[in-house]
Amino acid sequence: MAPRADTAGTARTTALRTAAAGMATALVVLAVMTAVGLRSSVSATLDSRELAGLKAALRNDPANETLKQRIREVDLEVRRKYFERQRLLNSGRYVLPAALVLVLACLHVAAYSGGKIPQPLKAGERRETEAPGRSASLRSVGVVALVLAGVVVFAGTLTGGIDETALRRLCAEKNTAKVRSGPVAYPADTENRKNWPRFRGADGAGYVPEATGPSAWDVATGKGVIWKEVLPMKGASSPVIWGGRLFLTGADKENREVYCYESVSGELLWTHKVGRLPGGSDSFYAELWNDETYAASTPATDGTRVYAAFANGDLVCLDFNGSRQWARSLGVIRNSYGFSTSPVLYRNLLYLQLDQARTEDGRTVSRLLAVDKTTGKDIRSVNRPVLDSWSTPLVMAVNGSDQLITTSSPWIIGYDAATTEEIWRIDRLDTEVVASPVAAAGRVIAGCSEYELVAVDPSGSGEVSKTHVTWFAEEDVPDVLTPVTDGRLLFVADAHGMLSCYEAATGKRLWNQKLEGSFWASPIIIGGRLYLFSKDGKCHIVEAADSYRPVALIDMGEKISATPAFAGGRLFVRGRRHLFCICGDD
């Protein structure tokens, strides 16, 4: 047995020594590969100081051909070295495993050759590996079960990311017509602000404070423009957006339509043709002078339904699937240029400011109409001693209650939004009132062309013409365009392009600037930028700041009359022929 044991021992020793040699080789190869690998990383290669220095010199002397040639040579040299290292690495990929295979083989020989022959146990001897009692195994499996339970419980807490309840709500919002019944709920302010539910967005403010608007896009190349869709019919109405759906109206003298687009993709989801309503007609009080004014009223939505008004007096309510919920004709509206006031939703009411011209016998027939938004039936109709106007009412919280503020010639009137009872009125307007009122610094700010811009304290009651005017201005007043404010600054633009900035609280004019072009679309503020689209399709972007600071001037390529909308980080602009969705390229 002795010679055999010696042979085995020798073989084992040889195997171990060979393994050690192989391991040393492997470690050396690994060290070389590590060093080469670190040196050959792309960043290290491109960090060539010489190359960087030459490129810097070329920037100062771009026409220097010698320099260019030198850069090419150095670049080529850098790359050549890089690929040399790559070749070395690839060789190492085969040498290293080969060395390790050798090590493994030798270790196998050492481990399994010439090993001891197993010996039987002596009497009473127990091996160390004798299986313990099964209770230990049972307990250990029980522990595994408990750990599993813990994992499941922990997994339940890892829902994070999306709020499923919110997701369900969103989907419910999009299909509410099918699933909701009973009284229609009205959305919370936060939901309104997240969307763009009416003319000039939530509260009619035209102001989105927490977002950043785009400042660079190119309609011609499509850069920064997510989608652009051809509009079926014309109109001056603005888009309204809710939860991924965009609603828009279009009309001509005989036809009126409501469109629903997927706001993310621009896909036209459905078109609702209003058709001829009972009592409705295609006749107008005055011949409309512009083919966009048949659909000048911006629709409104409460997140479940969309409400649209047209110049011929049609008022229609649709669900989000385009199914008509109710429709009615308000009859011919006595409006000199075409009815363009937009509907305003307040809780279960839909308000429509039906201001009209006097009858031939001199009677005033203007009224504030409040209809039940679920049925379309009149709840209240309040006569108004005013002439025809084109402004849209404002809902404003005053001393804990909501007021509906209307502006017409000559009265600015504050109503209780819930009861439609008049609270106060002030005689400060004249001529044709097109611009809608806005709220800033606790004041109602309104104006009309060539007359006055006035800030009114809405806390009064009765006739407050002489007691509640906070400030007024007689120059740079609004005419067609509704002012916009960020709460501190008030920006007033007129149709001729005069853009003025006031302190909202004091009426102090900070600056004014004449912009190129004429304007019908009202400005909006997104973040710190003011957007103003001219009729000839130029978007003026200026900083909403104490001084005039232009940001960009972008050509939309077509005429624009409608006030833009903003939701979901995207700007939606209605042109004469197209609807644009812009995310910007900045």
Add this chain to the structure above:
Amino acid sequence: MQRLNKTCCAGLVAVLAMLYALPAESLERFPPPDFESGFVFPEVTKPGPRPQLLEYLDVSVLIGALSLAAYLGIRKRSRTGLAVLGVFSLAYFGLWRRGCICPVGAIQNVALSLSDGGYVLPLSVAAFFFLPLFFALLFGRVFCSSVCPLGAIQDVVVLKPLRLPMWLEHSLGVLPYLYLGTAVVVTMATGRFMICRLDPYVGFFRLSGRLAMLITGGILLVAGVFVGRIYCRFICPYGAILRIFSIVSKWHVRIGPRDCVACTLCEDACPYNAILKPSGESAPGGIAGRALLARLIILLPLLMLAGYIHGKRLGPVLSKMHPRVRLAEQLWVEEERNARVRSDQTLAFIEQGGVPKELFGEALLLKSKNESWGRLLGLWAGAVTGLKLISLSLRRRREGYTPDRAKCVSCGRCFSSCPQHRAERRGLLPVERSVPDGS
């Protein structure tokens, strides 16, 4: 010399841990020069599908290897033959075939074909899934012995095997079944192939892979020097199925060629704790044992019920793995934050005309379905745990040392520990020609 041995092992540990990370790093692209060089970049080409003929070759090699493994293990009783076959399988199925397709991953293909009517299970994949099972029914886990490249790569690094305590062996032995259930549910619920993504060794077969995958594989291989076949014993989901088939196999490898004389020499022979000792006169466990068994049988449906109830909590986890739900969530978050810069995924979805509403609706439906899948997985986990407890309380009478049919990978490492086997090999005893059944 022992110091030298330890040094080699330690060096092997270090090298394996760091190996292959470098090739993985070298996959990064090199930027083109920022001037016109006149070089025309070659057109990007995609590799075509594997020719049908080669797939048939793979299946043929698989059948041949399984047959040979059965012959070498059961009839020939050749550990050396099995080891050589293992090296061949490692070279063919591992390095040349790059570890794909393998029966372990084929679990997912089969699961997907059951859940997705639009997915057709390729014939070669079906063959790779079912053939080892068929052989397991006949001969036990001969696939694990020397045909599986994952088993082979682990087998070659077993140098200093330590024996784990049985309680740890039993508790970790539950994991393959849980992994199997999880992988099947994940595939059916989300279409994702988690087994492939978590395969620790495929990176070595391909000489490339994610760094985490390579490091995990390296760690497992290094640990495998001391704890044999960690993946096969405590992770492999296909092994979990093979265990069940092997238990009822018609034939199985035996430790010795003849009836066991309980000499105890083979007790330490198996590095995988797969040798069952004689039960002796004390088993089974008497009244206390029967009472325990009764309690555990009652516990089984309770565990399953608990798993079913609480498995619902796994629904959100499964949803997070589903690409459509993740896309919906991403889109949702971007909409919520009014994000101006979108992710590539949502941008692609939008640019391809995707309708968010439909996506959100789909996500909700999937989330609801995933709760059901979660319940199913909970049910499975409860059943696995309960059945394992029951199996531990069962006591069977055994006369001699036998391989544990479930655990035994038919590697033949125990053959040489049997004095009868040695005697046959040296011609001291006539060779036993009858095909043993291992019972």
